[in-house]
Amino acid sequence: xxxxxxxxxxxxxxxxxxxxxxxxxxxxxxxxxxxxxxxxxxxxxxxxxxxxxxxxxxxxxxxxxxxxxxxxxxxxxxxxxxxxxxxxxxxxxxxxxxxxxxxxxxxxxxxxxxxxxxxxxxxxxxxxxxxxxxxxxxxxxxxxxxxxxxxxxxxxxxxxxxxxxxxxxxxxxxxxxxxxxxxxxxxxxxxxxxxxxxxxxxxxxxxxxxxxxxxxxxxxxxxxxxxxxxxxxxxxxxxxxxxxxxxxxxxxxxxxxxxxxxxxxxxxxxxxxxxxxxxxxxxxxxxxxxxxxxxxxxxxxxxxxxxxxxxxxxxxxxxxxxxxxxxxxxxxxxxxxxxxxxxxxxxxxxxxxxxxxxxxxxxxxxxxxxxxxxxxxxxxxxxxxxxxxxxxxxxxxxxxxxxxxxxxxxxxxxxxxxxxxxxxxxxxxxxxxxxxxxxxxxxxxxxxxxxxxxxxxxxxxxxxxxxxxxxxxxxxxxxxxxxxxxxxxxxxxxxxxxxxxxxxxxxxxxxxxxxxxxxxxxxxxxxxxxxxxxxxxxxxx
Amino acid sequence: xxxxxxxxxxxxxxxxxxxxxxxxxxxxxxxxxxxxxxxxxxxxxxxxxxxxxxxxxxxxxxxxxxxxxxxxxxxxxxxxxxxxxxxxxxxxxxxxxxxxxxxxxxxxxxxxxxxxxxxxxxxxxxxxxxxxxxxxxxxxxxxxxxxxxxxxxxxxxxxxxxxxxxxxxxxxxxxxxxxxxxxxxxxxxxxxxxxxxxxxxxxxxxxxxxxxxxxxxxxxxxxxxxxxxxxxxxxxxxxxxxxxxxxxxxxxxxxxxxxxxxxxxxxxxxxxxxxxxxxxxxxxxxxxxxxxxxxxxxxxxxxxxxxxxxxxxxxxxxxxxxxxxxxxxxxxxxxxxxxxxxxxxxxxxxxxxxxxxxxxxxxxxxxxxxxxxxxxxxxxxxxxxxxxxxxxxxxxxxxxxxxxxxxxxxxxxxxxxxx
Numbered sequence: 001x002x003x004x005x006x007x008x009x010x011x012x013x014x015x016x017x018x019x020x021x022x023x024x025x026x027x028x029x030x031x032x033x034x035x036x037x038x039x040x041x042x043x044x045x046x047x048x049x050x051x052x053x054x055x056x057x058x059x060x061x062x063x064x065x066x067x068x069x070x071x072x073x074x075x076x077x078x079x080x081x082x083x084x085x086x087x088x089x090x091x092x093x094x095x096x097x098x099x100x101x102x103x104x105x106x107x108x109x110x111x112x113x114x115x116x117x118x119x120x121x122x123x124x125x126x127x128x129x130x131x132x133x134x135x136x137x138x139x140x141x142x143x144x145x146x147x148x149x150x151x152x153x154x155x156x157x158x159x160x161x162x163x164x165x166x167x168x169x170x171x172x173x174x175x176x177x178x179x180x181x182x183x184x185x186x187x188x189x190x191x192x193x194x195x196x197x198x199x200x201x202x203x204x205x206x207x208x209x210x211x212x213x214x215x216x217x218x219x220x221x222x223x224x225x226x227x228x229x230x231x232x233x234x235x236x237x238x239x240x241x242x243x244x245x246x247x248x249x250x251x252x253x254x255x256x257x258x259x260x261x262x263x264x265x266x267x268x269x270x271x272x273x274x275x276x277x278x279x280x281x282x283x284x285x286x287x288x289x290x291x292x293x294x295x296x297x298x299x300x301x302x303x304x305x306x307x308x309x310x311x312x313x314x315x316x317x318x319x320x321x322x323x324x325x326x327x328x329x330x331x332x333x334x335x336x337x338x339x340x341x342x343x344x345x346x347x348x349x350x351x352x353x354x355x356x357x358x359x360x361x362x363x364x365x366x367x368x369x370x371x372x373x374x375x376x377x378x379x380x381x382x383x384x385x386x387x388x389x390x391x392x393x394x395x396x397x398x399x400x401x402x403x404x405x406x407x408x409x410x411x412x413x414x415x416x417x418x419x420x421x422x423x424x425x426x427x428x429x430x431x432x433x434x435x436x437x438x439x440x441x442x443x444x445x446x447x448x449x450x451x452x453x454x455x456x457x458x459x460x461x462x463x464x465x466x467x468x469x470x471x472x473x474x475x476x477x478x479x480x481x482x483x484x485x486x487x488x489x490x491x492x493x494x495x496x497x498x499x500x501x502x503x504x505x506x507x508x509x510x511x512x513x514x515x516x517x518x519x520x521x522x523x524x525x526x527x528x529x530x531x532x533x534x535x536x537x538x539x540x541x
Numbered sequence: 542x543x544x545x546x547x548x549x550x551x552x553x554x555x556x557x558x559x560x561x562x563x564x565x566x567x568x569x570x571x572x573x574x575x576x577x578x579x580x581x582x583x584x585x586x587x588x589x590x591x592x593x594x595x596x597x598x599x600x601x602x603x604x605x606x607x608x609x610x611x612x613x614x615x616x617x618x619x620x621x622x623x624x625x626x627x628x629x630x631x632x633x634x635x636x637x638x639x640x641x642x643x644x645x646x647x648x649x650x651x652x653x654x655x656x657x658x659x660x661x662x663x664x665x666x667x668x669x670x671x672x673x674x675x676x677x678x679x680x681x682x683x684x685x686x687x688x689x690x691x692x693x694x695x696x697x698x699x700x701x702x703x704x705x706x707x708x709x710x711x712x713x714x715x716x717x718x719x720x721x722x723x724x725x726x727x728x729x730x731x732x733x734x735x736x737x738x739x740x741x742x743x744x745x746x747x748x749x750x751x752x753x754x755x756x757x758x759x760x761x762x763x764x765x766x767x768x769x770x771x772x773x774x775x776x777x778x779x780x781x782x783x784x785x786x787x788x789x790x791x792x793x794x795x796x797x798x799x800x801x802x803x804x805x806x807x808x809x810x811x812x813x814x815x816x817x818x819x820x821x822x823x824x825x826x827x828x829x830x831x832x833x834x835x836x837x838x839x840x841x842x843x844x845x846x847x848x849x850x851x852x853x854x855x856x857x858x859x860x861x862x863x864x865x866x867x868x869x870x871x872x873x874x875x876x877x878x879x880x881x882x883x884x885x886x887x888x889x890x891x892x893x894x895x896x897x898x899x900x901x902x903x904x905x906x907x908x909x910x911x912x913x914x915x916x917x918x919x920x921x922x923x924x925x926x927x928x929x930x931x932x933x934x935x936x937x938x939x940x941x942x943x944x945x946x947x948x949x950x951x952x953x954x955x956x957x958x959x960x
Contacts, residue, residue: 025920051917051920051921052921054917055914055917055918058910058913058914058917059910059914061910062907062910062911062914065903065906065907065910066903066904066907068898068903069900069903069904069947073898075897075898076899105898106898233893233894263672267672268671268672269545269612269613269669269670269671270545270669271668271669271670272669272670272671272672275669279671279672279674280674280675281672281675282675283675314675314678315675315676315678315891316675316676316678316679316681316890316891318890318893325893327891327892327893328675464892464893466893466894468889468893468894468895471889471895474885474895475886478881478882478885481877482874482877482878482882485873485874485877486874489870489871489873489874490871490874513866513867513870514863514867515863516642516643516860516863516867536857539859
């Protein structure tokens with residue numbers, strides 16, 4: 001089936017004696033896919049240009065997407081071994097689900113393949129139809145074949161009524177008056193003697209194609225995200241008070257303070273209070289973003305940092321700086337000692353010297369306390385004693401920090417005396433600091449005055465660090481698509497053709513949607529011309 | 542009386558007015574054959590009155606909505622009760638829009654009950670005002686949820702029109718294979734609606750007599766230090782437990798009609814403590830729905846579809862087809878905007894990704910794909926009329942699964958809306 005209607009007069013080319021409503025899609029012109037003798041390119045084109053194929057693709061994608069929601073997808077978990085997780089959690093069906101690859105449905109080749117095919121179908125279907133449709137609509141003939149008018153879905157034929165009973169009706173004048181009524185209804189009216197074509201909202205026909213363009217831009221933007229550097233997604237824990245680098249970027253981020261708040265009972269409604277539930281009110285990370293300007297990531301050198309941005313990160317209020325985004329993701333309550341302001345006390349004289357700041361991460365090597373000098377000989381952030389009785393550190397996290405100092409100064413031997421210091425009271429007792437230090441311990445003590453001299457991180461705030469350069473394209477695609485939908489669905493392309501032969505009017509009308517509205521409009525126009533018609537009677541069955 | 546009490550009253554008043562309006566629409570059609578009256582005049586007068594009632598109901602509903610907004614300090618669309626009442630309100634609004642275009646009283650007789658059932662369903666969920674969790678503190682809660690619900694409300698009106706089309710066109714007397722298939726389909730759809738009504742009815746019935754049962758079970762988890770932690774989870778049943786949670790002990794159970802112990806235990810793969818309770822609820826709903834169906838069937842002595850269809854006499858099926866398509870065509874762009882585009886913008890802001898294949902997102906996409914397929918199929922010959930009507934009915938089932946089923950069965954990031 002190629003062109004089914006004569007392109008200018010609208011006379012059906014086949015079945016021209018029939019009475020059934022005409023095939024009016026794309027105004028009856030041939031589409032590219034309807035060529036005779038297709039080559040292999042034509043065959044692929046034809047495949048993707050079929051709406052039927054598009055619908056099948058949509059239905060298959062829909063079913064595939066539904067399969068992916070039976071069990072949680074792998075990417076919903078941060079740390080699991082899917083090989084064992086699905087079997088242990090969901091039993092045999094979970095194992096089969098994993099083995100079929102459905103635990104990562106949306107990354108699987110067949111699902112992405114379906115999306116690519118839908119994209120192709122969008123392009124081909126649109127091109128195949130929009131060009132012939134544009135051609136047909138831009139060169140319309142006003143006087144249509146009678147058969148064309150009578151075989152529209154909305155049609156009317158009957159004698160025209162005279163404006164006054166005494167006068168004989170004049171076809172030319174009738175058409176002029178009809179034209180002015182239709183113009184009032186915002187129709188563009190073209191007349192050709194006793195024939196008339198009235199058309200409105202033709203732009204609505206482009207709605208679906210604009211929508212498809214938007215969807216194609218959207219899908220292309222999604223593809224762009226897989227380019228290197230276009231997309232980053234990391235989860236990083238930031239303990240309070242610590243500046244940590246963000247890998248693969250020149251940025252460092254400091255969590256100055258993390259706050260979690262819960263609703264107080266008086267903030268709840270009376271009924272809800274009875275339930276005795278705690279509901280979080282706020283998660284907030286006071287964050288400072290630094291940009292590294294020199295010595296970035298070079299071992300042994302302090303990076304030079306410049307403050308770039310400062311933002312209180314809340315859920316729904318991420319930090320954004322030049323395409324880098326940091327979202328509140330999670331938190332953990334984990335008290336970690338950061339630093340102490342210590343005093344060196346001479347037990348014999350009772351005099352205390354200091355204070356000096358000892359940091360638990362990257363501590364200084366030398367401290368001055370009055371006349372004394374403390375040199376850091378060894379540092380164990382996570383102190384323990386192994387099976388051979390030797391001191392070791394279990395990790396680089398300051399969970400149980402232990403310092404070995406060499407103290408030199410007045411009344412001390414030239415080579416100095418070693419002194420072991422555990423800042424945490426609990427470690428001091430557990431590892432028996434006083435016994436280790438022996439005689440030195442009876443002379444010296446490192447003390448911390450009050451809690452004000454202790455800096456502790458209470459929370460680790462987990463932030464989701466992201467870069468997504470495709471976002472502007474995503475939103476552009478979505479906006480174009482939406483515009484197309486609105487144009488296509490909230491306006492309808494309506495056309496009314498009529499011709500008068502003698503004193504007999506033949507009218508046909510077509511719309512792409514909302515036949516009810518079209519019938520009402522045609523009936524109203526005829527009524528204005530003194531011809532009372534029930535809108536329903538205009539419908540051709 | 543304080544505002545909170547007023548708010549509850551407004552809801553009740555709206556519900557009663559909607560029900561009265563529904564009866565008005567039904568009587569505007571069934572009363573045509575009453576003696577000494579002009580049928581057309583009767584339908585005109587009664588449907589006008591019914592539409593007035595539904596509009597008054599909508600006004601009461603809006604008062605409920607805004608008074609609750611005032612009390613809570615945030616838009617009342619943040620939990621299942623609030624969302625469902627909002628959806629019900631939007632269905633009434635969508636019905637009003639479509640009714641004003643087409644002026645067909647029969648639409649009231651079918652669209653009103655859809656809204657009423659949604660509202661009754663909403664009332665099953667806890668009604669108290671809840672404090673807003675940080676994830677929902679965004680103005681996108683206002684925009685995304687309301688637009689999505691508006692789109693879905695038009696799909697609900699399309700569903701009502703589709704069902705009407707089927708009741709109008711299916712030949713309930715025919716014995717051909719094709720006709721029987723259609724009859725069974727209609728009957729099954731009506732049964733599903735009865736099961737939902739059965740669910741609502743049984744929850745309210747047992748709640749009003751104060752039925753309670755409680756189960757507990759031990760859950761062993763391994764903490765980060767590798768030690769076993771034993772926690773006791775308890776679950777409260779509102780409906781008599783035909784099925785108890787997997788591997789659980791009865792804490793207490795009121796006997797019900799000689800039932801003193803659960804009849805069965807949930808299968809082991811339903812390992813969540815609430816899975817057993819949900820399964821029990823499903824079983825109860827099906828039983829109640831079947832009982833309801835059986836009683837109606839006995840009273841009417843014919844299939845429900847055949848019993849309802851006479852009300853459709855004289856209605857032009859083409860009009861119903863048109864309303865079905867039009868409602869979906871109006872709803873589709875709104876749904877796209879609310880349930881996909883606004884959802885993506887919010888997701889990008891709250892979670893840092895515009896799309897994450899969360900079950901709720903996937904099902905919103907499935908709904909969208911389904912209606913896209915529907916709209917494309919309408920372009921093809923032979924897909925208007927009865928096939929369109931079926932698609933519209935199925936489409937609304939997909940919508941309801943997205944709204945309710947996902948929360949009950951799958952959960953995921955949108956789990957805040959669960960019970």
